[in-house]
Amino acid sequence: MAGKPVLHYFDGRGRMEPVRWLLAAAGVEFEEKFLKTRDDLARLRNDGSLMFQQVPMVEIDGMKLVQTKAILNYIASKYNLYGKDMKERAIIDMYAEGVADLELMVLYFPHMPPGEKDAALATIKDKAQNRYFPAYEKVLKSHGQDYLVGNRLSRADVYLVELLYHVEELDPSALANFPLLKALRTRVSNLPTVKKFLQPGSQRKPFDDAECVESAKKIFS
Amino acid sequence: MAGKPVLHYFDGRGRMEPVRWLLAAAGVEFEEKFLKTRDDLGRLRNDGSLVFQQVPMVEIDGMKLVQTRAILNYIASKYNLYGKDMKERALIDMYAEGIADLDEIVLHQPYVPREEKEANLAKIKDKARNRYFPAYEKVLKSHGQDYLVGNRLSRADVYLVELLYHVEELDPSVLANFPLLKALRTRVSNLPTVKKFLQPGSQRKPYEDEKRVESVMKIFS
Numbered sequence: 083m084a085g086k087p088v089l090h091y092f093d094g095r096g097r098m099e100p101v102r103w104l105l106a107a108a109g110v111e112f113e114e115k116f117l118k119t120r121d122d123l124a125r126l127r128n129d130g131s132l133m134f135q136q137v138p139m140v141e142i143d144g145m146k147l148v149q150t151k152a153i154l155n156y157i158a159s160k161y162n163l164y165g166k167d168m169k170e171r172a173i174i175d176m177y178a179e180g181v182a183d184l185e186l187m188v189l190y191f192p193h194m195p196p197g198e199k200d201a202a203l204a205t206i207k208d209k210a211q212n213r214y215f216p217a218y219e220k221v222l223k224s225h226g227q228d229y230l231v232g233n234r235l236s237r238a239d240v241y242l243v244e245l246l247y248h249v250e251e252l253d254p255s256a257l258a259n260f261p262l263l264k265a266l267r268t269r270v271s272n273l274p275t276v277k278k279f280l281q282p283g284s285q286r287k288p289f290d291d292a293e294c295v296e297s298a299k300k301i302f303s
Numbered sequence: 304m305a306g307k308p309v310l311h312y313f314d315g316r317g318r319m320e321p322v323r324w325l326l327a328a329a330g331v332e333f334e335e336k337f338l339k340t341r342d343d344l345g346r347l348r349n350d351g352s353l354v355f356q357q358v359p360m361v362e363i364d365g366m367k368l369v370q371t372r373a374i375l376n377y378i379a380s381k382y383n384l385y386g387k388d389m390k391e392r393a394l395i396d397m398y399a400e401g402i403a404d405l406d407e408i409v410l411h412q413p414y415v416p417r418e419e420k421e422a423n424l425a426k427i428k429d430k431a432r433n434r435y436f437p438a439y440e441k442v443l444k445s446h447g448q449d450y451l452v453g454n455r456l457s458r459a460d461v462y463l464v465e466l467l468y469h470v471e472e473l474d475p476s477v478l479a480n481f482p483l484l485k486a487l488r489t490r491v492s493n494l495p496t497v498k499k500f501l502q503p504g505s506q507r508k509p510y511e512d513e514k515r516v517e518s519v520m521k522i523f524s
Contacts, residue, residue, distance in 0.1 A: 134404070156390075179371075
């Protein structure tokens with residue numbers, strides 16, 4: 083069993099979904115231990131597994147890593163999805179951070195109080211259409227290559243494609259004016275590892291429904 | 304003039320301060336172009352300098368980098384403040400991300416509406432004393448070394464020391480029970496580059512007073 087990363091989180095997308103996508107895209111098998119109750123979280127806290135008392139936490143290569151960005155950076159480095167040098171890494175980081183800014187709003191959306199959802203959705207749609215999607219479409223147009231950086235798949239492409247799917251769930255016509263983003267999504271989705279992950283029965287999580295939100299609330303309150 | 308990074312931001316700490324600290328600690332001279340009006344921001348946006356229409360932005364080595372983490376990661380890599388290998392980088396990232404989480408609340412304190420300031424301050428004190436400072440004290444205690452990772456100065460140490468100063472401004476007795484953090488701060492503060500940065504007249508920015516907050520709000524509203 084040594085070797086397989088173990089993901090500790092609740093059974094939902096939340097902040098762990100980008101980690102699942104990246105491991106899957108890299109073709110890395112992983113296990114998941116789902117928190118179901120407050121006691122599960124307390125147990126992890128009490129045995130010193132969570133540096134800041136928070137999840138996500140991923141056991142990988144003898145480390146208990148917390149902080150999503152630390153986890154994603156490590157996986158990307160290990161599986162060669164982080165560019166060929168320091169400069170490519172900087173560009174990848176810049177693009178990934180932009181995705182993260184929007185993806186955070188998207189991942190929180192199901193967990194927001196009902197009265198705030200309309201405003202949140204409007205913000206997501208606006209930022210996607212007017213700030214983020216145009217930025218990435220412009221990048222792809224500028225070099226005409228198949229991937230965002232260095233003519234090679236990187237974590238930025240995987241993260242962006244995940245975001246495109248998630249935003250489209252909330253706004254079905256979100257990609258209408260972004261042909262290069264659509265093409266990127268198709269290309270990445272057809273990679274064997276990603277294709278497998280997109281099929282039913284994979285560890286990809288569905289939109290956090292009311293039941294999932296309820297159980298997350300119980301664990302984390 | 305080729306070679307000196309140029310920082311584009313308003314004349315205040317905000318999200319750029321960790322970049323100033325890291326460049327200074329690395330002994331790198333840098334220039335600053337301060338946004339003073341909405342037009343200044345408008346100009347940067349219109350000439351395509353800002354991938355997501357936001358600052359901070361740093362011109363460095365032919366790139367116009369945005370997203371604070373992308374900027375910090377690049378500087379850390381370039382100046383050998385990012386550990387010796389992938390695993391050390393993962394730990395440094397994990398520690399830096401924890402600091403960033405607390406810093407997010409701290410850097411907003413000047414900008415929080417007056418009626419919310421007390422609650423925000425209480426949150427800072429609670430998280431510093433009960434979650435974050437104990438975590439870093441524990442790391443230093445666990446290995447007894449002079450720095451957080453790999454027995455060598457890294458970006459995590461620089462970022463943590465910056466945060467210790469900033470939290471102490473808001474909560475003067477906060478370090479009372481954290482002797483190892485105090486020792487780390489003294490040690491890092493005595494490094495020639497950091498010592499110089501801590502002196503008056505350096506590019507280190509003071510706590511944002513009301514006048515500064517007002518002028519910043521005008522730029523970004």
